[in-house]
Amino acid sequence: MDFNSLQYFVLVAKYENMSRAAEVLHITQPALSKSISLLEENLGVTLFDRNGRSIKLNRYGRFFLERAESMLKDYEMAREDLLNLVSPGQGVVSIGFMHTLGLEVIPQLMAAVQKDYPQLKVQLTQSNSSTILHKLEVGELDLCLISSLDTHKDLIWVKLWEEELFLIVPENHNLALKEQVNLKDFAKEPFISIKKGNTLRKSVDDLYKQEGYLLNVAFEGEEVHTIAGLVESGLGVSLIPYIKGLEQYKIRLLKVNAANCKREIGLAYISNHFKSAATKLLEEYIYEYFRK
Template identity: 40%
Template sequence: MMHQQRSAARLSPSGDTEDVVALLAPRLAYFAGVARTEHVTRAAQEMQVPQSTLSRALVRLEEDLGVELFARRGRTVSLTPVGRTFLASVERALAEIERAAEEARADVDPAAGKVTFGFPHTMGAETVPGLIHAFRADHPRVRFSLVQNYGEAMLEKLRAGELDLCLTSPVPDAPDLVARRLDEQKLRLVVPADHRLAGRRRIRLAEAADETFVTLEPGYGLRRITDDLCRKAGFAPRIAFEGEEAETLRGLVAAGLGVALLPPPAVPRPGVVELTVTAPRAVREIGVAWLEGHVDTPPVAAFKRFLLSRRGRLLPD
């Protein structure tokens, strides 16, 4: 009894849960195997472990828990009521571990693994679907987990290990990240169809200095680019509305609520006119980034090589 009390104290609620798991986990599969066969010798043969090893593991498990899991009759055993309750939880835990192991193996399978890929909202309608379609022509079974977010949030997900790769604009320059420029995209000044500038095809951005702008919120790469371009044109934009999605901004422009610097739309939007900006040079660079030192799985490495091979032709014509 004293030995059981000492063992139970090691697993008391005040103990460290991680220590409990480390103590019990190696013995759970042995316990489940013996519970399934109700025979120590047979279980040892099935699991290909020495019978003495199996017997000692079961004794230690009971001592560590401070309960009797088996009623013993020679080499034949049967579960106690406590043992049956414990077995139900152990089988669920072992099944979950097996499922997690299968998923981990599947994710790194060169032919059918998974890539967790992030990209800005502005590239979700056309660019990313086109890229994945082209990549899967040679890798038809690779799976993707797609994450859309704004630039700073995307980089934080990279740093947290939640993404394998991400498209980003501007291209980041940070010591803990690796980034490669892939392409650039022209930005246009979008104005309402009845705007005083709507009859123009080209414009210097300085000519819009007195306009009200609608922009993405701070933290978005396109917002940073907008602020930088306006500063180069000699003014700070007067901002009336901030949003989270480029097509929403186009809707605000169509409603006459301001003008915006935006990349070309996937589908032309009625109610607006898109003007070419001649000065300053209005483009946004698109790059791919990943965490420095990150070890790529085969499917991630294949997709990275594919993206880098698309330099200069990442974006649709």
Template identity: 40%
Template sequence: MHGIAIIDPMEHEQRSQPRLSPSGDTEDIAAILAPRLAYFAGVARTEHVTRAAQEMQVPQSTLSRALVRLEQDLGVDLFARHGRTVSLTPAGRTFLTSVERALAEVERAAEEVRADVDPASGKVAFGFLHTMGSETVPELIRAFRVDHPRVRFSLVQNYGEAMIERLRSGELDLCLTSPVPDAPDLVARRLDEQRLRLVVPDDHRLASRKRVRLAEAADETFVTLEPGYGLRRITDDLCRQAGFRPRIAFEGEEAETLRGLVAAGLGVALLPPPAVPRPGVAELTVTAPRAAREIGVAWRAGIPDTPPVAAFKRFLLSRRGHLLPD
């Protein structure tokens, strides 16, 4: 039979209350209603169940039952029946406004995630250390985009521990970090090693030297990164190996800020090489203990890569031993 499905009048009058859990959680009713919203919007648009069923390519009986169940779950009449056609009640018009907005948002989200995994133009959420932002990461992305010109990047610059947390939460696909993490929920690969230098003011007693043992700076005041930064942890460990605990004059968030404070005479610092030489400081090779930090890439274990993430991961791994500028 064509037209609106026949509904027993008594059944229509004795509609059940929404089948929610005793707590009446919004999440429960959302799970109940969600599959029926597109059916509702389709019938509201055509004002005809048969026509809507044909457009949506679903059996008319399925569509009719879904509308009845939707009204039962809400406890209100959304449609007024007029023979073979229907029209929205005031409650139905109110409901339709929000339903159309919700369906449009779902459509937008679906298009966005499909775009993000596109092999040619998808997105990579990539985190990296502050000290790698001026030269290393821009060069990596430039080289990668030679063969993948349309891949998009969402970049996060932060210290190591914060990036690992964002990696674990799913905000990042990959991150360059130091020290290289060792945790069961992460996969990490060492990519390169970066030598650290003792940076002193250019009028410092050690400034004329090319090489120095770290123990020779035991009486100096240090400027360092804040606790929680990988470079701070390495600095503390190297000083401990050299037999002293550093006296800290300043704790910051940027290596180049520390280099500027060294130039101003506030202290000395253990830092990676600068992208551009800075006047006012001398940078000394530390001969003992061996002053270096490992740089690695990390990602979550057991999480499938999208095609653009897989491509960028392969690219990074191909740069082992050649990640950092000479």
């Protein structure tokens, strides 16, 4: 059994179509069929059910597919680690982050990474907190920058910094001229909220509950600029961190007199997932970057 035969098998299993797999692999169909047959011969078991020209992965094939994918992944990880041993700072790392970090934090961080490690490739995924967390858990991401959350035994979250949450109101709101407000001053007003599944929503929900209130949600949005636009239109108030670009809206940012009116941002990873040398390098770089 060779490395190519594993790659060929995984692709044929994906398409369950020998012609399509041969086309993607840029080899002839007879050569691919022969490779699969030799693999089955070496394993001593048939991996596909064949009916004329059609093939379908059988239960032995499904069993072997999981192992084959794992072996290929281990090979790629080992190859990447060897590259890093020979040339430190090379490799690929996938990192997820929340929408609110995309305007300043991530661009500045990536500029610093590129300057110090020009050969390191970073794949970025921007989405809401729940989507990022799911991608992290299933292994699609190596690291993610996310608000504090309820961790489980395999999820590690390390705090990097915290952000104050400000009350935003339209410029003509009755609270607009105040420098500081209490939560009770606006707790019953229509609230423009980030959708559930975002850790900012959880932070706000928790704050309201601690003060003995429930959110009076009028509208929900996907990201902070949408929230600011809805507040500007007089549809409600909201609690958000300061981000670049809020100056374009006719709103006022007010400090809230509440100890927990903030959110914490940290780096998260899954403890029992493999970490390549490149991932470890970027992880330590991020810790040091935010310490400074």
